[in-house]
Amino acid sequence: MINDRDGRADEARPTEHGTILGRVLACLGAPVGPKAQQQLTVPGYLADASDETRESWVLCYLENRAIEPVNEIVRFREERNDGYLRDLSALIADVSDSDVSVSEKNVILSTAATESLGFV
Known part of the structure; x- marks a missing residue:
């Protein structure tokens, strides 16, 4: 699902299996936790x-x-x-x-x- 973020870049958010996707991305080196x-x-x-x-x-x-x-x-x-x-x-x-x-x-x-x- 694509969310229009009013003046910011659109954001894709999975509607199903988001936790699994997050785990796969973390294994591939995606950052986890607060960005700052x-x-x-x-x-x-x-x-x-x-x-x-x-x-x-x-x-x-x-x-x-x-x-x-x-x-x-x-x-x-x-x-x-x-x-x-x-x-x-x-x-x-x-x-x-x-x-x-x-x-x-x-x-x-x-x-x-x-x-x-x-x-x-």
């Missing part, structure tokens, strides 16, 4: 994952977090620790084979990265 108290990391399994898996993960992440490109550049804001943002930008840069930068809490994909990942 966590030192998040990019899931460790991505280091040894295939290029296809890494690209799928990045595309899913961007579909859920990034906004539409402005002047062919994708940027999004994350309230996450600096290490997480740097690791995330490095992963996106590796998958897209293009520049990705971090500024304060913003992740900014270059035009080349945006094109490589199919956001244009």
